[in-house]
Amino acid sequence: MSDTPDIKEGLYWTPLGGNDSSDIRANCHIFESVSKENGRNVRDFLIVDLGADELPASSVLNAFSSVVPDLSDFVKINDKKTPLHKASALFLTHSHTDHMGGIAQYLAAGVKLPEIYASEFTLAMLKKELVFKNIPLSALPKLHPVKAGEKIKIGAFTVEPVQAPHSVPGCLGIKVSDKNASIYHSGDIKADTSSFLGEPLDKEHLKKIGNENVDLMLFDAVSADKAGFARSEKDICSAYAKLFEKHNGKQVVSLIKSSHMERFATVLKAAEKAKRNVIIQGGSEMLVNLEGLKEAGISLQSVAPGVKILNHTSPEARALPPEQTVILSSGIEGNEEAPFFKALRKEKNYIVPQENAVIIAPLGKKDAEAFKEKLADYKECAGFSFIGKNECPEIDGSGHSQKEDFMLIANMVRPNTVVPIHCRTQKANKFNNMYSYKCNTLPFQVKNGVTLRVSNGNVTFSHRRNAQSLGGIKTDQGHTLRFVPVPEKHVRATSKLENVLDEYKSSQQVGYAFQKEKSTVMRKAVEDMLKSR
Numbered sequence: 001m002s003d004t005p006d007i008k009e010g011l012y013w014t015p016l017g018g019n020d021s022s023d024i025r026a027n028c029h030i031f032e033s034v035s036k037e038n039g040r041n042v043r044d045f046l047i048v049d050l051g052a053d054e055l056p057a058s059s060v061l062n063a064f065s066s067v068v069p070d071l072s073d074f075v076k077i078n079d080k081k082t083p084l085h086k087a088s089a090l091f092l093t094h095s096h097t098d099h100m101g102g103i104a105q106y107l108a109a110g111v112k113l114p115e116i117y118a119s120e121f122t123l124a125m126l127k128k129e130l131v132f133k134n135i136p137l138s139a140l141p142k143l144h145p146v147k148a149g150e151k152i153k154i155g156a157f158t159v160e161p162v163q164a165p166h167s168v169p170g171c172l173g174i175k176v177s178d179k180n181a182s183i184y185h186s187g188d189i190k191a192d193t194s195s196f197l198g199e200p201l202d203k204e205h206l207k208k209i210g211n212e213n214v215d216l217m218l219f220d221a222v223s224a225d226k227a228g229f230a231r232s233e234k235d236i237c238s239a240y241a242k243l244f245e246k247h248n249g250k251q252v253v254s255l256i257k258s259s260h261m262e263r264f265a266t267v268l269k270a271a272e273k274a275k276r277n278v279i280i281q282g283g284s285e286m287l288v289n290l291e292g293l294k295e296a297g298i299s300l301q302s303v304a305p306g307v308k309i310l311n312h313t314s315p316e317a318r319a320l321p322p323e324q325t326v327i328l329s330s331g332i333e334g335n336e337e338a339p340f341f342k343a344l345r346k347e348k349n350y351i352v353p354q355e356n357a358v359i360i361a362p363l364g365k366k367d368a369e370a371f372k373e374k375l376a377d378y379k380e381c382a383g384f385s386f387i388g389k390n391e392c393p394e395i396d397g398s399g400h401s402q403k404e405d406f407m408l409i410a411n412m413v414r415p416n417t418v419v420p421i422h423c424r425t426q427k428a429n430k431f432n433n434m435y436s437y438k439c440n441t442l443p444f445q446v447k448n449g450v451t452l453r454v455s456n457g458n459v460t461f462s463h464r465r466n467a468q469s470l471g472g473i474k475t476d477q478g479h480t481l482r483f484v485p486v487p488e489k490h491v492r493a494t495s496k497l498e499n500v501l502d503e504y505k506s507s508q509q510v511g512y513a514f515q516k517e518k519s520t521v522m523r524k525a526v527e528d529m530l531k532s533r
């Protein structure tokens, strides 16, 4: 990433987003290969993931629709400067917004991106997202579907995708090698061999890449500090099936996150065990995800052949005896525009839950309380039973590794050094301490903008650059976006009204040096807020 002409040979890695003290959602990694040919440096770049932190509409700084990693070293942004480098490719690990949401933002801003490599499903979801956001597919660069186990030559790199069971199908890790070294990036992963929809952990493949040598492993540290294994989909399925059977004679409404597609399949399978049919009453995001599955040739029906899967608008769904159904719905985040709440308000075409329905929503104590408080506003809910994580911990399970998942994978990959990714500083420090007996760990978090060099089996600090994120600002001219720098720690902190006011005041009083655009955005946000008070 640096322009230093005397840069040494090696395989370099720089996180540009995802490793920070405040925000971990705009994931992005840069790999750089440097080799000498005829006394000259030959440099090549590979980008892995381009996530976005999409800000909630309620954010007071909603002038930013989202925050994305700054790719200005590789692409031309806002017609301002010619990029220093050309990246050979953009590889996507999976279809979650925090790993690929930045693509839509960049394309909407008219930026040309490098050719994209990803699984068939991820590419299908990428296209769906663009259609959903009214961005023409012609804005996309060339797309390359890839499969786990292939070895793909991209410029100076050999790239090998590796199956990564997570919470969506088509999730991949990636081994990146050049003539200097090899780095394995785990992707978002848990060591689950029982997934119904996605691909299970491929132990043989992990052992193979380990045998072929991995100098550095970048590992999903979202939950790696928790004890035990991340709960497997098979166990979660049994827990759901037991609940469905226990509440025999009552209708069940199962609320899940729209992005957690693996859980669709798990709940379907559980419904099959309990001999219930499934009615999908989802919002646009859930429906887009389901269409994406279809387009990538993944059949939900084949997961649970004995279950009728019906849309809530179909007459057949309405004709089913309610107590023999599970309504799979979105709204677990408590967003009252979600179908679950629309149904409670008896909006047209929604199936209203029975008055003694059982609501299953894997929420922790605090979130469950907030959710139940919302339900209290609807008198229809007085007779509902609510089951959250507190009532049944076994329905909870994330798509991220815990301690035993990490140990299992580390034992197969046997990296020389491991670095936590996708986490805040405190968690990274904990990870580095916890696992220092297992592999080499670094005594600091590799924050966004810090570059490590891997060469001759050694991992060393190379240099640091300013890795400021960019905020996309919507303009009036169609889909165009304008990018402005977002100061570190700013996004989360300023999503609260009081913080914006405080920061604004201090900027006025002590002449705090805001970027000019930033200051304008903030002033407007503050003015709008004061007006609406």
Ligand SMILES: [Zn+2]
Pocket (backbone or CB within 6 Å): 094, 096, 166, 188
């Ligand atoms: Zn993910």
